[in-house]
Amino acid sequence: MSRNITARRTAAAGSAVLALALGASACGGEATGPASAKELSGQTVTVAGVWTGSEQKNFQKVLDAFSEKTGAKTTFVPTGDNVSTYVGSKIEGGNAPEVVMVPQVGVLQQFAKEGWLSPLSKKADATAGAGLAPVWKNYGTVDGTYYGLYFKAAHKSTVWYSPAAFEQAGVGEPKTYEDMLKTGRTLADSGLPAFSVAGEDGWTLTDWFENIYLSQAGPENYDKLAAHKLPWTDPTVVKALTTLGDLFKDKQLVAGGANGALRTAFPTSVEQVFGPEPKAGMVYEGDFVGGIAKDEFGKKLGEDAKFYPFPPVGSGTAPVVSGGDAAVVLKDGKNRKAGMALLEFLATPEAAEIWAGAGGFLSPNKNVKLSAYSDDTTRATAESLVKAGDSVRFDMSDQAPAAFGGTKGAGEWKLLQDFLRNPSNPKATAAKLEAAAAKAYGN
Structure with missing residues (x-):
């Protein structure tokens, strides 16, 4: 399971979020061109993850910002500790969520090998590449294909x-x-x-x-x-x-x-x-x-x-040992395009800064302003994590089979x-x- 068992002010996201986050929103690495406001009205993106309590509440602020920009509705569903079992049962039942926040590298690899995942769109890949050290892309990549966008990180040293x-x-x-x-x-x-x-x-x-x-x-x-x-x-x-x-x-x-x-x-x-x-x-x-x-x-x-x-x-x-949660898009989600648009938003520093302002959050994105964090101690841990760059090593047990x-x-x-x-x-x-x-x- 994710070992981000934590107890976790909302920063405003400027109008530039839309242009940065939603320039393209197709799956399988294909982009569809610039998105317009409310383009996704009427669609619902279901996001599954282990977060509960204040973590879930603060992540909802990020989802609300996405909804405001795109018109898409969002629903967050807690998975419990065993994300793999939850997602497998939802796929089998024909009601898979669009997006899953995966807390373990080993589980992400399992999902990819099961054929459950859509590769990141070109837009998500490019935006992530501008802000994340290569090590984070490596942890989200399986057999040469980039599936998992690391949005939330933990500094475990x-x-x-x-x-x-x-x-x-x-x-x-x-x-x-x-x-x-x-x-x-x-x-x-x-x-x-x-x-x-x-x-x-x-x-x-x-x-x-x-x-x-x-x-x-x-x-x-x-x-x-x-x-x-x-x-x-x-x-x-x-x-x-x-x-x-x-x-x-x-x-x-x-x-x-x-x-x-x-x-x-x-x-x-x-x-x-x-x-x-x-x-x-x-x-x-x-x-x-x-x-x-x-x-x-x-x-x-x-x-x-x-x-x-x-x-x-x-x-x-x-x-510098880290952990984190990677956003992935499931192939079986009914609104896959909207799901990928969400990942494109999560790849932007603006999305991370919303949760950074709310507290209980670190971003591996070097373009997230340190001033977005609400206290000096969190700024120090965030700066340490980002400065570590490729010397960061992901939690070893999270890389292992469950x-x-x-x-x-x-x-x-x-x-x-x-x-x-x-x-x-x-x-x-x-x-x-x-x-x-x-x-x-x-x-």
């Missing part, structure tokens, strides 16, 4: 902390992984364990591993492991697991120890740092932590809740939970990960 806890302990933001652990132990000595770890949700543990692995083993090995062209028994994996295990087994570093972490869900992990009764000084996860701290616990970003970049491990460089990288109680999620419970044998865990990966990848 941010460590969030309580400035009050840091001040009490007399520590500052660490610059290396080793310093981060040292800082954590100093926090613990002052009365507050270092990290709240959301071990009840296996996906958070994959994110811990991925940041360590990307920094320690480098992007080339990361890409190989993500494609299972490198076995999970490789020494680089064992080394990363060993590094992660050193954190997991240290009760000063993990609030409640392993048992406590395994009973902590992601929202609770944020509450344990920013809620009324703090139980830890830091929580590692994506930029969306800030949204929860702000919306749920009334924290002012940059004052009551801050972040620092996930630091480099050993001699490696600081990692049976290995995206299923509760199975595959990588479960095995890393087992490792959190007992991190004494990284080699044995690596062997179990390889067996599970080989089965899921079919090799």
Whole structure:
């Protein structure tokens, strides 16, 4: 599933949106020429995605702007966590949505191989190419065909902390992984364990591993492991697991120890740092932590809740791991032309700036004005993500088959939970990960 489990002011979109967004709106890479206002009146675009709550509400503001420009009606339908099952059932039932917001590279690839997707129109391709680093197009491309437009991104290399806890302990933001652990132990000595770890949700543990692995083993090995062209028994994996295990087994570093972490869900992990009764000084996860701290616990970003970049491990460089949601058009949607017009709109910076102003959102589009974001902290994370360019690496587990990288109680999620419970044998865990990966990848 998408690991954008988040709690998320509307920026005005100028009249230039229409000309930029709707110059062409056919499928299969064909354009039909300039669109005129209200051209799509009477058509309905159904959009399916995992978003609920404030994310759904804020995305609706983007859809409303599209409707205002084109006359098309829009309907957003939550899919639940299993997007693949939902979409497959809708196609089989003859009522497929026009557009799906796909939260995993592996699922996008599956859809393409099933023959469910329409290639992006030339207009969407060109507009996206002007704003997105090539890496984002690569993640939306299957067998040389561009299907998935990345509209929303997550910066998953941010460590969030309580400035009050840091001040009490007399520590500052660490610059290396080793310093981060040292800082954590100093926090613990002052009365507050270092990290709240959301071990009840296996996906958070994959994110811990991925940041360590990307920094320690480098992007080339990361890409190989993500494609299972490198076995999970490789020494680089064992080394990363060993590094992660050193954190997991240290009760000063993990609030409640392993048992406590395994009973902590992601929202609770944020509450344990920013809620009324703090139980830890830091929580590692994506930029969306800030949204929860702000919306749920009334924290002012940059004052009551801050972040620092996930630091480099050993001699490696600081990692930038991302996730995101790609918009795709289904071949079986009844109003495919209108669906592609929506993607052409989503490719523009104006569309992204609407949600940026509403909050709880990052765009990978370099042409989105930083001033569109509503606070300095979000501007900083957005700028960091865009500046990373092609050094960004997509969440590894999101690139894997769902049976290995995206299923509760199975595959990588479960095995890393087992490792959190007992991190004494990284080699044995690596062997179990390889067996599970080989089965899921079919090799």
